[in-house]
Amino acid sequence: MTNIVVPQSFPDQLRNAVRAGLIASAIVGIIIGIVALIWPEPTLVVVAVLFGITLIFTGIYRLTMAFSAKLLPTGIRVFLGLMGAxxxxxGIVCLFNPGESLVLLAILIGVGWIFQGIQEVAAGLAGAHYAPKWFLIGSGAFSIVAGIIVLFLPGAAIATFLIVGAILLVVVSVITLFTLPRAAEVPQ
Incomplete structure (x- = not known):
C-alpha cells in the first residue's frame, strides 16, 4: 500500500498569488462601489449596456442551438429559435435605449419574485417538509408583495438595488482585506 502525502496548506507561492488576487479584487470592488454611490446614473447606464450585451449573446446562443442541435425535436428547435430571436x-433594443432595459430588468426581477412567491406559498400549503409551513407561506407572501412593488415602481427598485448593492460591495471588499490569509515567506 502506498502512503499518500497530502499537503496541509497551500504552497507559499500559491497562497501569495491568491492573496494578491484577493487584494486586487477587494480594491476594485471598493472603487466600483464608491463610483456607483457617487455617480449612480452613469453606473446604471453601464449596467443597462451590460444587460443588453448579455441578452444579445444569450439570443445568439439560443439561435445557434436551434439551428445546430439536430438531435432535438423540431418543436423544441423552433421554440429555441423563436426565443433566441x-x-x-x-438585447439590441437595450443597447439603443439603456433606460428602458433597466425597466425590463426590474420587470423580470419582479415577475421572478412573484413566481417564486407563488411556488413557496403553494409548497407551504401542500405541506412541504423542507421548511416550516409558516415560513414558506410568509416568505412566499413577502416575495409576491416585493415583486408587485418592483413591477409598479421599477425605477425606484433599480435605484435601490444599485445603492444597496454598492454599499454591500464596499463592505464585503473591506472585510476581504481584513480577512486575507497571511503572506508567506518566499525564498529568494
Missing amino acids: IILIA
Whole structure:
C-alpha cells in the first residue's frame, strides 16, 4: 500500500498569488462601489449596456442551438429559435435605449419574485417538509408583495438595488482585506 502525502496548506507561492488576487479584487470592488454611490446614473447606464450585451449573446446562443442541435425535436428547435430571436432583439433594443432595459430588468426581477412567491406559498400549503409551513407561506407572501412593488415602481427598485448593492460591495471588499490569509515567506 502506498502512503499518500497530502499537503496541509497551500504552497507559499500559491497562497501569495491568491492573496494578491484577493487584494486586487477587494480594491476594485471598493472603487466600483464608491463610483456607483457617487455617480449612480452613469453606473446604471453601464449596467443597462451590460444587460443588453448579455441578452444579445444569450439570443445568439439560443439561435445557434436551434439551428445546430439536430438531435432535438423540431418543436423544441423552433421554440429555441423563436426565443433566441426575441432575446436577441431585446438585447439590441437595450443597447439603443439603456433606460428602458433597466425597466425590463426590474420587470423580470419582479415577475421572478412573484413566481417564486407563488411556488413557496403553494409548497407551504401542500405541506412541504423542507421548511416550516409558516415560513414558506410568509416568505412566499413577502416575495409576491416585493415583486408587485418592483413591477409598479421599477425605477425606484433599480435605484435601490444599485445603492444597496454598492454599499454591500464596499463592505464585503473591506472585510476581504481584513480577512486575507497571511503572506508567506518566499525564498529568494
